[in-house]
Amino acid sequence: MRKKKNNIHFSATQLREFSTRTFTYFGVPYDEAVLAADVLAYSDEHGIDSHGIARLKTYFDLLRAKKINPRPELRMLRERASVATIDGDNGLGLVVGPKCMEIAIQKARLHGSGWVSVCNTNHYGAAGYYPVMALKDDIIGLSMTNTTKGVAPFNGAEKMLGTNPIAIAFPGLKEPPVVIDFASSAVAYGKVEIAGRMAEEMPLGWCIDKQGNPTTSPTDMMQGGALLPLGADKNGSGHKGYCLAAMVDMLSAVLSGANWGPFTVPFAIDSAPTERQVGKGIGHFFGAMDIDGFRDVNEFKSNIDDWIHTMRNTAPIPGTGGVLIPGDPEREAYTLRMKEGIPLHPEVVSSLKTIEEYTGIKFD
Amino acid sequence: MRKKKNNIHFSATQLREFSTRTFTYFGVPYDEAVLAADVLAYSDEHGIDSHGIARLKTYFDLLRAKKINPRPELRMLRERASVATIDGDNGLGLVVGPKCMEIAIQKARLHGSGWVSVCNTNHYGAAGYYPVMALKDDIIGLSMTNTTKGVAPFNGAEKMLGTNPIAIAFPGLKEPPVVIDFASSAVAYGKVEIAGRMAEEMPLGWCIDKQGNPTTSPTDMMQGGALLPLGADKNGSGHKGYCLAAMVDMLSAVLSGANWGPFTVPFAIDSAPTERQVGKGIGHFFGAMDIDGFRDVNEFKSNIDDWIHTMRNTAPIPGTGGVLIPGDPEREAYTLRMKEGIPLHPEVVSSLKTIEEYTGIKFD
Numbered sequence: 001m002r003k004k005k006n007n008i009h010f011s012a013t014q015l016r017e018f019s020t021r022t023f024t025y026f027g028v029p030y031d032e033a034v035l036a037a038d039v040l041a042y043s044d045e046h047g048i049d050s051h052g053i054a055r056l057k058t059y060f061d062l063l064r065a066k067k068i069n070p071r072p073e074l075r076m077l078r079e080r081a082s083v084a085t086i087d088g089d090n091g092l093g094l095v096v097g098p099k100c101m102e103i104a105i106q107k108a109r110l111h112g113s114g115w116v117s118v119c120n121t122n123h124y125g126a127a128g129y130y131p132v133m134a135l136k137d138d139i140i141g142l143s144m145t146n147t148t149k150g151v152a153p154f155n156g157a158e159k160m161l162g163t164n165p166i167a168i169a170f171p172g173l174k175e176p177p178v179v180i181d182f183a184s185s186a187v188a189y190g191k192v193e194i195a196g197r198m199a200e201e202m203p204l205g206w207c208i209d210k211q212g213n214p215t216t217s218p219t220d221m222m223q224g225g226a227l228l229p230l231g232a233d234k235n236g237s238g239h240k241g242y243c244l245a246a247m248v249d250m251l252s253a254v255l256s257g258a259n260w261g262p263f264t265v266p267f268a269i270d271s272a273p274t275e276r277q278v279g280k281g282i283g284h285f286f287g288a289m290d291i292d293g294f295r296d297v298n299e300f301k302s303n304i305d306d307w308i309h310t311m312r313n314t315a316p317i318p319g320t321g322g323v324l325i326p327g328d329p330e331r332e333a334y335t336l337r338m339k340e341g342i343p344l345h346p347e348v349v350s351s352l353k354t355i356e357e358y359t360g361i362k363f364d
Numbered sequence: 365m366r367k368k369k370n371n372i373h374f375s376a377t378q379l380r381e382f383s384t385r386t387f388t389y390f391g392v393p394y395d396e397a398v399l400a401a402d403v404l405a406y407s408d409e410h411g412i413d414s415h416g417i418a419r420l421k422t423y424f425d426l427l428r429a430k431k432i433n434p435r436p437e438l439r440m441l442r443e444r445a446s447v448a449t450i451d452g453d454n455g456l457g458l459v460v461g462p463k464c465m466e467i468a469i470q471k472a473r474l475h476g477s478g479w480v481s482v483c484n485t486n487h488y489g490a491a492g493y494y495p496v497m498a499l500k501d502d503i504i505g506l507s508m509t510n511t512t513k514g515v516a517p518f519n520g521a522e523k524m525l526g527t528n529p530i531a532i533a534f535p536g537l538k539e540p541p542v543v544i545d546f547a548s549s550a551v552a553y554g555k556v557e558i559a560g561r562m563a564e565e566m567p568l569g570w571c572i573d574k575q576g577n578p579t580t581s582p583t584d585m586m587q588g589g590a591l592l593p594l595g596a597d598k599n600g601s602g603h604k605g606y607c608l609a610a611m612v613d614m615l616s617a618v619l620s621g622a623n624w625g626p627f628t629v630p631f632a633i634d635s636a637p638t639e640r641q642v643g644k645g646i647g648h649f650f651g652a653m654d655i656d657g658f659r660d661v662n663e664f665k666s667n668i669d670d671w672i673h674t675m676r677n678t679a680p681i682p683g684t685g686g687v688l689i690p691g692d693p694e695r696e697a698y699t700l701r702m703k704e705g706i707p708l709h710p711e712v713v714s715s716l717k718t719i720e721e722y723t724g725i726k727f728d
Binding site: 077078079080081082083084085110111112113115117140152153154155156157158160168170178180182183184186187203205206208211212213230231232235236237239240241242243244246247249250251254255256257260261262278279289290291292293294295299300303304306307310311314315316317318320321322323324326 | 441442443444445446447448449474475476477479481504516517518519520521522524532534542544546547548550551567569570572575576577594595596599600601603604605606607608610611613614615618619620621624625626642643653654655656657658659663664667668670671674675678679680681682684685686687688690
C-alpha cells in the first residue's frame with residue numbers, strides 16, 4: 001500500500017486475459033484456464049494483492065518445469081452421500097479447487113451438505129473465492145487449505161505448519177454477504193516481506209528468530225526464524241492459533257492423504273520438497289451447507305442483515321473506524337478497482353514481463 | 365490454580381452422584397440427569413474447572429426459578445439426509461447437547477456426515493465433550509456454541525459477542541486423540557476474575573475498559589469493559605478472533621433461529637435477558653464426519669500418530685515445555701485427578717452446600 005504512487009494500473013479484463021493465455025500456453029484447456037484466471041482475478045479485484053496475478057510467475061515457473069500437471073484428471077478416491085475424497089492429479093489448485101467446491105455444492109443440494117477433502121493438489125489462490133462460489137445457491141460454503149511451512153507451533157522454535165487459512169461466507173438479504181477469510185498465523189508472510197523491504201521493525205508477536213526468541217527484525221525471521229500462530233504467545237493465547245492451524249492441516253491433508261505439517265510441498269520453483277514425503281501434494285478441504293436444510297432461507301438472510309446492522313452499531317474504539325463486517329475491506333477495494341483499475345507493484349509488472357518474454361504473449 | 369492449597373479434594377463418583385441427584389430433584393428424568401452429570405464431570409475430571417460442578421449452582425438456580433425446562437421434548441424443525449435443525453425446548457444444554465450430537469453422529473454413519481444446528485437451548489458445558497463422544501465410532505466430531513455477550517468485536521468498545529468456543533477431535537491409532545477446544549476470545553472471563561480476586565494487573569491484550577481503551581485492570585473490565593477477541597488488536601490481528609466469534613454465532617444461532625450477538629440469554633439467575641429477543645434461547649452447532657467416508661480409517665489414525673510424533677519433536681522455545689498436542693493438558697489433569705481426586709475451590713464447595721441446604725441432598 002505504501003508504494004502506491006509507483007504502482008501501475010491495469011484493467012481487470014487485461015489481467016484475466018493475460019493469465020488465461022499464460023495457462024493455455026502450457027496446455028491447460030481453455031475453460032480451465034479461464035477458471036484459473038478467475039480465481040486469481042478474484043484476489044486482484046478484491047484487494048488481496050498477495051494471492052492474485054502477483055503469483056502468476058510462480059504458477060508459470062512450475063508449469064514450465066512440468067512440476068504441475070496442466071491437464072489433471074480428477075479421481076474420486078472415496079465417496080458417500082455427503083462426503084468425498086478427491087485426488088487432484090497434481091493439477092493447478094486454481095482448477096482442482098473450484099471443481100471440488102462444485103462437488104461439495106452439488107452434494108449440499110442433494111443431501112443438505114457436502115464435504116470434500118482433496119489431496120495431490122497445489123496452491124489454490126485466495127481461500128475466500130470458494131465459499132463465495134456457493135452464495136448464489138443460498139449455500140454456506142467453507143474452504144481451508146494447508147500451505148508450505150512457515151509457522152511455529154505454540155512453544156516451538158521452528159517452522160512446522162503453514163499459514164493454513166479458513167474461509168466461510170454467509171449471504172445477506174439486502175446486505176452484501178459476510179465473507180470471512182483469514183490465515184491462522186498472527187500475520188501473513190507478506191507483511192514481514194514489506195517490513196523487510198522498508199527496513200522497518202515489526203511489532204512483537206509476529207515472529208521469532210531461529211533460536212525461538214521473539215524478534216522485531218524481519219531479517220531474523222527470514223534467516224531461519226518463523227511466523228507465530230494467531231495469538232502469538234502465552235499471554236495472547238498462541239495455543240489457539242496453533243489449534244486452528246492443526247485443524248486445517250488435519251482436515252485438508254491428513255484426511256485426504258496429502259502432505260501435512262513440515263512436509264507440505266513448497267509453492268516456489270527454487271525450493272525442493274522435503275526428502276521425506278508423507279502423502280501426495282498439498283491438501284484442501286471444502287464444505288457446503290444448504291441453508292434451506294436448516295431454516296427458511298429468507299428468514300436466515302434477513303437475520304444476517306439484522307446481525308450486520310447490529311454489529312455496525314457497536315460503539316467504536318476511539319480513533320478507529322469502528323466495527324467492520326467481514327468482507328467490507330474487499331468490497332471497498334472492489335468498487336475502487338472497478339473504477340480505477342488494478343494497481344500492480346513494479347516488481348509484479350516485471351515478473352509478468354518475464355512471462356511475456358518467454359511465451360510471446362503480449363502483456364501491455 | 366494458585367489457591368490450590370486451600371482446595372478440598374472429592375472423588376469423581378461423589379461429584380457425579382451429587383450432580384445427578386440435584387438434576388433429578390427438579391424433575392429431570394434419571395437417565396438425562398446422569399447424562400448432564402457426565403458432561404459436568406468431563407470438565408472436572410479433565411481440569412476444565414470453569415465448566416464443571418462449579419457451574420452446578422447456576423443450573424440449580426435456573427431450574428429452581430423454572431427458567432430451564434427439566435423435561436424438554438426435542439423437536440426436529442427441518443431435516444435433510446445430512447443436516448437438521450432442532451428446537452431444544454428450553455432444556456438443559458447438558459441434555460439437549462449430547463442428544464443433538466448423537467443425531468449428527470447417526471447421520472454421519474448413514475450419509476458420511478451430519479450437521480445439527482440447535483435453538484432454544486442453554487449452556488452446554490465444555491465444548492470438547494461433544495467431539496470426544498464421536499471418537500469411539502471413528503468419527504471426527506465438532507461442536508460450537510454461542511454464549512452470553514462478553515467480547516467486543518474488533519475495533520468495538522462494548523460487549524457484543526460471546527466467548528463462542530470451537531471444539532474438534534481427531535482419533536489416533538496408538539496415540540490418544542487430538543482434542544481441540546478453545547474460546548474465540550483472547551482469554552476466558554475466568555482469568556479476569558482470578559486476576560481481580562488476586563488484585564493483580566492483567567497483560568495488555570486481554571481487555572478494554574468501558575471507553576474502549578486497553579486496560580490491565582480487572583476492575584475496569586468488570587465495570588462496563590469487555591474481553592478482546594483472539595488476537596486482541598490491530599498488530600495481533602484481532603479481526604481474526606472477531607471473525608471466528610462471528611462464524612460460531614452464525615452457525616449456532618442465526619442458522620438455528622436462536623438469539624445471537626448481544627441478544628444471547630445470560631447464563632446467570634441475576635441478569636435478565638435483553639428486552640429485544642431475536643430468537644429462542646442460545647444456539648449450538650454440532651458436526652460429525654465419518655473418517656471411513658474419506659479415507660481408510662487405520663491409515664488416517666496412523667497418520668495422526670505420525671503428526672503427533674512430528675510436532676512433539678519440534679525444537680522447543682527455550683524456557684518453555686516445548687510443543688504440546690491439543691488435549692495433553694486435559695489428559696495430564698485426568699491422570700492426576702483419577703488418583704488424587706478432584707480439587708474444588710472453597711467457594712465452589714460453599715455453592716454446593718447451598719444446594720444441599722435447599723434440596724436436602726447430602727454433599728459430603
